[in-house]
Amino acid sequence: MDLEIHVVHYLVVSTIMLICGIFGFFTRKNMLATLISVELVLNATNINFAVFNRYLFPGQLEGHFFALFGIAIAAAETAVAIAIIINVYRNIKKIMTDDVTDLNG
Amino acid sequence: MQQEVTLALIILLMLVADLFVKESNSKILRVLAYVLLVVQIAVNIVPAETSAFEGMYHSTQMASVVKTILSLGTLLVFMQADKWLGREDTSFKTGEFYILTLSTLLGMFFMVSAGHFLLFYIGLELASIPMACLVAFDKFRHHSAEAGVKYILNAMFSSGIMLYGISMVYGTCGTLYFADAAAALTGTPLQVLAMVFFFAGLGFKISLVPFHMWTPDTYQGAPTTVTAYLSVISKGAAAFALMSILMKVFGIMVEDWTLLLGIVIVLTITVGNLFAILQKDLKRFMAYSSISQAGYIMLAVMADSGQGVASLVYYVVIYIVANLAVFGVISSIEQHSGGKVERDDYNGLYKTNPRLTFVMTLALFSLAGIPPFAGFFSKFFVFASAFHTGFALEQTGYWVVVFIALVNTIISLYYYLLIVKAMYITPNDNPIPTFKSGVMERAGLSICLAGVVFIGLLSCVYQYLTDTALLSWVS
Amino acid sequence: MNILSLFVLIPLLMLLGLWIARSLNQVKGVMVAGSSALLVMAVYLTISYISLRSGGAEGEMLFVAEVPWFEPLNIKYSVGVDGISVAMLLLSAIIVFTGTFASWKLKPLTKEYFMWFTLLSTGVFGFFISTDLFTMFMFYEVALIPMYLLIGVWGSGKKEYSAMKLTLMLMGGSAFLLIGILGIYYGSGATTMNVVELAQQHIPEWMQNIFFPLVFIGFGVLGALFPFHTWSPDGHASAPTAVSMLHAGVLMKLGGYGCFRVAMYLMPEGLSMWGDFFLVLTTISVVYGAFSAIVQTDLKYINAYSSVSHCGLVLFALLMMTKVSSTGAILQMLSHGLMTALFFALIGMIYGRTHTRDIRQLNGLMRIMPFLSVGYVIAGLANLGLPGLSGFIAEMTIFTGSFQNPDTFHRVCTIVAATSIVITAVYILRVVGKILYGTCTNKEHLKLTDATWDERLAVICLIFAVAGLGLAPFWVSDMISGSVEPIISHLIH
């Protein structure tokens, strides 16, 4: 059995992550959980960048750097998001997405 | 590069100033912000083509002009924010407001002058993360927080999708430099997918249908000044960025993205209009209006020509002044009447505040595209550019899109007139009482009004933009 | 400075003056000065145009001037007039002048009213002097939008609904126009926006076939083309007097003028494909409007439907494509503008006194307000085409001209359209008989007074113009047919 891992395998993983992330976002009601799901999406792309760089274009570092920046920015985003979610919690004492539907129509 | 550097310096200066200025003296900060922003505009008034970081940063003359326009718009927003920032519950956050706003502006600068997807991505995030803070700025209003959370979650999701698209570009091209990627792209299905994903990310910022769903909620919940900023500056920058990337990077897939745009434009304008008709809350109403306006802006992108570039920037300029005039009036009334933003509150406004009503009327007419106000000219040129391309390519599909857009102007006229009707015609026993707005608000509105009236009539603006567009986009 | 630009400049100065004016008297002073200046200018222009032509001046347009505006799209501020536009300018000046007096006592917000009114006039004058498609279109829309506020704020009845309907329908028409203008511009090679120069270019036939109907309908909406006329009854009924006058008198003429100058002149091949179709529509307009007018009970509705019929006749005559019929169409615009303005002025004055326009509640007015009643009879007679008044001239020119087109289908349409002169008599006489004659049964009405001096001035001016055109038609007719000729010969070749 050939255990060599191809680029495709990585992509399958990243795609599964992406879909999990999206699915999680769709289904989880807790805002923190949705935040985690978004992280999955972002990480799926980071994997993509790393894998493409490593396997397809090994001579350069663009993908790696992109992945690094992506991680950093995702962290920043998460921080802000959590801050705002806390703010929501302070105001209405709930963090379920179904509870923040005051603005609609 | 000069523009970004000076802006970054300003941000640092404001940061330092914020540290040392006492809360009670927040006025100093406001003055400082005006002065610095004026200086920023003044020193960068001459557009220049610059390149840095080995081409990761590449600012064309047009981009430079756009940046100046964005700075000007920001200045107008600041002027409108004057009263709001002076309020007790926000004055202690004055410095933060400026820093956050200017940071997003810096992000937009990078966005419009990126030469590499990484820089573009950083710019985009720099523009949207502080924006989330701004949206949730009114800490004790839960609508503000709700708007903020909707914005940030949607933004994260969309940036995830966009990043996925960028990763596909990287995977198929092996480079993230715009110029190299453009050469390497061939239009395979995977690349089409990448393009759509990327498009969705920017479509989110411009609030194109179906990526627009956050817009009304966020616009309604955010502080009015921030809504104004979000609706014009952020949207304008994203539109320009989208256009330059579609034209520069995805040039090979022009047929794909014009079709994509065609569908999206029709959807955007129609859906925006259909929703706008029913809105009672003016901020929410303006959100839908801005969605449909975004559709018109995209017509210029669809044109895919120098004429289109000039028309787009021209449209953005006029959209900025007109929309800011409307938001200026809305915020002015909101601040002076204790938070009234419903359309019914405006009934009979003409009797008590004729001048504000007048500004509002002209601005709405401009948005509806009625001559002799500027909006008419910008709409005309946008239509002309899209029509021209359709003619040149002998594709009547362009004409159909233009036609649908034109038919939609009637619906939009209807809802703009509803506000005019409320202000002039609908009788009201207790209209909002007469008030005197602050110097800065008035100055801001006067500038907007002048813009609404004169930018269209004075052809030099369009001429200048066309010349610049030709210089930047010799294709 | 080009003399034509004064027609836009004077209203703009009036706007400025109104803006500055502080008291009611100042406002009225500005209006009287401005509208008189416009009238004098228009008369002067007419005289000098005729003398230039008789002096042998060549060229389709006279008093031409051109300033580049948006050069990337070859948009210029270019002005010039031929006989048709001169006639229209004269008409507009007369109606703006009389309209000012017809709204002499209007309240409230008099100043604002006159500002919008003046803006509307700016658009009208600008439209008629322009030879550049873009400028023309711009002024066209400038003329439309003030209608909304003028009707909405100062109107009566279900004014909000009417104002909205009118604005949306007319702006809908202009949406059609805009794409049509783009089609013309690019189709002709994107070298010029000037109408006269565009006519020399050739637009591909397939494009003409697409854009002709769009432009024709676009202008036709304003010209009350069936089935796009329904804004007219409601709009006119709700509008204040002077606005109805200006709207029916001048604005509706923009439609016919545009159809002729833009749609037909620039797209002759499209015309030959669509001509018959639109001819049927206009024929329907003519007869349908007249029949609808018979059963109306509101004076303004009667007049509005009558306008549908008469403006339909304008488009009808244009589509006949002979020199005489087109001359007749322009004459009809002139004549209809004057007499319908007279009608609306009188209806407004009667309404201002009796507070009703329902013909079932009015009777015996002849005894109570003889001046207004006689004016009404004269307007009615002009409307049904009494020789010596303007309506006859126009209708006869139209029918004679239409008969110059030897096609049987056109003949049949002409005969059908000609029946409208009988139907017109029916509804005009019905109204005259009902409201003016008989004995007044309403006690309230017995106390009413006849016209005041400002009203008399307006009415007399209009009657004078109607009769002047009717008695001495040759000079106008010459002036117009001289200018129609190049356009028609362009269409036929």
Add this chain to the structure above:
Amino acid sequence: MEYTILILLLPLLSFLVLGLAGMRMKHKLAGGIGTFSLAVVALLSYLTAYNYFSLDRTAEGVYPTLQPWNFEWLPFTESLHIDMGILLDPISVMMLVVISTVSLMVHIYSFGYMKGERGFQRYYAFLSLFSFSMLGLVLATNIFQMYVFWELVGVSSYLLIGFYYTKPEAIAASKKAFIVTRFADLGFLIGILLYGYYMGTFTFTPEETNLMGAGMILPWALGLMFIGGAGKSAMFPLHIWLPDAMEGPTPVSALIHAATMVVAGVYLVARMFPLFIAYAPETLHIVAYVGAFTAFYAAAVACVQSDIKRVLAFSTISQIGFMMVALGVCTSADPHHGGLGYMSSMFHLFTHAMFKALLFLGAGCIIHAVHSNEMSAMGGLRKYMPITHITFLIACLAIAGIPPFSGFFSKDEILTACFQFSPVMGWVMTVIAGMTAFYMFRLYYGIFWGKENKELHAAHTPHESPLSMTFPLMVLAAITVVGGFIPFGEFVSSDGQSYPIHLDKTVAITSVIVAVVAIALATFMYAKEKQPVADTLQHTFPKLWRAAYKRFYLDEIWLFITKKIIFRCISTPVAWFDRHVVDQFLNFMAWSTNAAGEELQPVQSGKIQSYVMWFFGGVVVLTILLLILL
């Protein structure tokens, strides 16, 4: 003869003066202005007639056709233009004399008749307007000018019928008159348009080549013009307006609805006669049949009417029918062979104008005296109003065709022409002439003899009218007496050449016998106070009598057409369609846009998840679309 322009200008001027400033004038001044201008016009007309007929005849033996004035009023094309001018030829000069005479008489008469009426000045203004238009009509140099003035006379007739504008009947009558004639004018207009296009000119003398080339068009064009003429001249079935038009002041009826305007149709046919006879003889014969039927129909109706003005109105219709018949029976332009009708028609027009005006003015005096139009209010008036009685009798004898009164001569010529055309036509017309004599004498006896309405006359004794009213009666009576001896054929004939009138003895004797018998019958039936025969007849044929009294229900048909068909069946549905279909369609579009917005609104639910689903769904769908479409 440039001075002829004054004939048109004076009445116009007088109209303008009276119309603009009349309300400020005293009655006498206003009436004086009108009458004076008409007197001058009449003098000028006589002068014109004298001068014209003393001109030398041309080589062909005809009087020259003069155009002292002609200018282009409204140009259409090189050859087609409406000119305004003055055309002098025998018939126009003849008409000039007739119109100015009758008009002058009516002007004088109205002084007395309209004395003290409200709107006296307006009345004179309208009379002037009418005189102007009628003179313009007959002097027209081209068919379009004729149409212009044709419309103007229509309007002045409208204004004058509706002079008593507070009377509902007057309003209705004026409206009806205008609309019916307008309807007929539509035919006239289309006829003119056809004529103008194919002849290339509006003048009465088109180019020969055009005439030859027109083919079947010309009969059609002329026929359509005749419809216009039929409307004005009250030919069946377009006559319905004329009896109602009697609601106007009686002098107006005398002037417009008896002597001048109503014969405009005859004049029109006479004017186009050369073309009719040469290119459309069949159309001309249709004119004859229409005229004959109208004459019969109107005579039948006139026999039972009780309103004296109605009787006279139907009598007018009937007599115009005679004139039309006379024109229609012409078969050639040669007066000796089938062209006699032309001259006789014009002759009858002339004599009829005089005696019918006389009858109407006389009726005016009677109405003035008893304040009623109904015969029941009259009877036995001969002793109260001798002048009126005598003049009325003269006119009755004239219309009945008793020599030596003028009517005898003209009617005799007409009957001769009819017999030349066909014996059937001749006999029919003779019978109608007899009916004329019958109903006229029925009227005469009803007014001046018969049963007197004593009650009424006791309350208000009838009296003779003032001189201003009787003077015109006497003048007209004098003309009626001597008019028949005018050698009319000298001046007017179908080919223009001098033509000596000679009586056809057989025809003359027959017609006189018929007339005398008819008069005798009328005397037998109506001269007494008790009228057993008439009553018996009325009771024997109640339906027929009723139908005739109701004018064979034509007015009901008219009402049916206007109220039911035009108003209910066309206009109301059209207006309904406009409001509920065309307009509602637009409202529906607006509504559906709104409804679509409302339906869509739940999509914007406020839930973050649904927003993201739309986002992602949009991305996926768009990608798939792009991949499929391109």
